[in-house]
């Protein structure tokens with residue numbers, strides 16, 4: 001059987017995926033993840049895992065930051081010093097964001113992936129970006145990653161990971177800002193063009209300090225949020241807003257896919273290890289079938305997300321996001337179920353996947369919007 | 381990752397389209413569902429047209445009389461045939477997709493010469509006698525016995541759910557030739573003529589009203605030993621070889637058809653006012669995404685089969701689990717669009733809603749598919 005192989009990963013794409021996975025495992029492992037933004041020392045049953053003293057985010061950062069300066073510092077850039085827009089929060093730093101890691105991601109080409117090589121980028125396309133974001137979703141990598149990818153080449157320093165920019169959907173209500181304390185700048189998309197698929201919207205750029213916010217207690221401990229209430233100064237940007245929205249949705253869907261695939265693995269690993277009634281719980285069909293359905297959801301989402309990366313079509317992206325959101329959320333819930341009581345603890349990572357999945361499902365196109373758009377597009 | 385076709389593939393598609401446009405007007409009208417001789421003649425005539433045009437056995441190897449097409453060409457063929465409204469494979473299903481490929485892979489030269497050309501020409505129809513009253517999901521527990529007597533096997537037992545048994549000339553039959561051996565090792569694969577003395581076919585009416593399958597009683601039926609394909613007691617392996625011919629293309633035409641039905645549902649709902657119901661609209665929108673993704677998953681599985689040399693990955697079970705469910709949801713949505721009209725059994729969507737129920741049962745139930753996915757793909761332990 002010879003002939004071209006169309007819809008499969010190329011060797012280069014496989015290598016990119018594996019390389020990204022290695023980078024994230026090496027630099028962003030579970031302990032680091034838990035050392036950040038998880039202000040908790042309660043509720044970890046002593047019987048599993050040694051009792052951990054949760055260091056303050058800062059001490060943890062110094063420990064792991066190693067050769068680079070500690071995470072809280074921001075490179076020059078005057079007004080952006082600390083993104084002080086959050087009114088009530090006393091915190092200056094964003095415990096979930098690691099600037100050293102951010103720079104490392106920048107060095108690795110995470111943000112400049114699709115910039116032309118002449119502009120210091122890697123010169124790859126949307127499918128490659130999707131593979132990389134899938135890995136980020138798998139590893140629960142925190143931070144305004146979509147913004148970094150979409151604003152590389154738009155906001156100086158973002159491509160290299162030296163400066164951190166946020167991307168807000170100004171057409172949403174409320175307008176939520178991820179990692180407000182960690183961002184130097186924010187770009188707002190499409191105010192006043194709500195629901196207009198394909199219509200050109202507007203984009204504005206603001207220094208973080210010029211944005212006023214109200215506190216918002218984020219359900220995801222690794223993604224601090226603020227509610228944007230106003231901007232004192234902003235500059236319009238000439239950007240293709242429909243394209244940015246489409247890509248933001250696709251890259252968010254890719255992260256959901258990574259998370260959905262990861263929770264299948266977590267559930268399966270637990271189901272093989274944990275024994276009850278004298279047998280691994282994974283030998284019970286009720287558990288087996290939960291796991292099988294998790295895989296089905298993840299794989300269906302995978303073909304939709306990969307195809308949308310190839311076609312770059314708004315409707316394909318909407319459908320891919322819909323299925324990837326569902327896969328991430330439902331897989332995380334089933335993963336909780338397979339873990340039993342442990343799944344309900346703060347200590348197990350499952351809840352982090354669920355909470356992030358909920359958050360992403362609300363970003364860049366909800367189920368309602370996607371379903372209405374897809375219904376609308378049916379012929380006749 | 382790429383979703384474009386090569387020039388060669390596009391040329392294949394163009395030739396096929398042209399041919400379909402030319403020949404479809406000459407296809408006679410479809411016979412009634414209950415008219416079995418008419419259905420057989422219709423399916424056979426279409427197969428003959430394919431044969432004459434060089435499209436018969438497209439995915440079969442060339443040395444078996446097929447066209448040796450790539451999985452992608454096969455996908456294009458099924459997609460275009462469905463879009464053009466060409467007849468389905470119908471009664472030729474087992475011959476072209478199960479028995480024929482098995483004989484092509486495992487049969488002797490004489491067996492291939494005897495059975496393959498008539499399948500390709502549409503001259504002979506095959507059915508599949510695997511399931512038994514006491515051996516369904518647990519197929520390897522089958523008990524129909526075949527005892528060697530001179531040059532023949534003497535076969536006794538009964539088969540059930542045998543599709544197209546009423547019109548078939550041949551049956552690919554799994555029998556137990558060694559009752560002492562471990563379950564999978566005592567089975568043989570036989571080609572049994574359906575007109576042999578001792579074969580009794582009793583049609584079974586499905587819940588959709590028609591008699592799509594039958595019980596087949598076998599009372600000391602003599603089947604020549606020369607009709608055994610593969611070694612004696614090796615029938616389980618011989619049967620499993622067949623599965624590798626399917627290459628993820630089994631439901632290509634149906635997914636295309638489902639997407640068309642979805643469009644028709646939207647048109648109907650817009651016309652009868654039900655479109656104003658946001659719940660229904662969103663349901664149709666979600667199905668739109670599902671079937672689009674199932675189409676992509678098909679392309680993914682076919683590309684995978686092509687890249688690893690024609691053997692399908694385990695993606696088939698993943699696909700079937702979701703597709704069979706989505707198909708049932710599609711026709712449930714159709715019923716919602718139709719309202720009380722969905723109680724009219726003469727309506728096309730109503731009949732399809734009923735027949736969709738078989739999708740989570742036939743060819744491995746959803747529970748069995750989930751076991752397969754959990755054990756073979758995810759590596760979970762066997763157990764209860």
Ligand SMILES: Cc1cc2nc3c(=O)[nH]c(=O)nc-3n(C[C@H](O)[C@H](O)[C@H](O)COP(=O)(O)OP(=O)(O)OC[C@H]3O[C@@H](n4cnc5c(N)ncnc54)[C@H](O)[C@@H]3O)c2cc1C
Nearest residue numbers: 508509510511516517541542543738741742743744745747
């Ligand atoms: C339309 C149609 C056409 C068919 N055509 C043919 C044909 O041409 N030739 C042929 O040989 N067969 C044919 N079949 C038979 C088909 O392969 C069987 O119906 C199928 O394998 C299930 O077997 P069963 O009916 O005995 O159900 P059973 O195996 O008795 O299953 C009954 C229920 O128990 C569940 N179950 C069984 N075992 C397990 C398990 N280990 N774990 C969890 N749940 C389990 C099943 O999922 C199902 O829900 C056809 C069936 C249909 C519906």
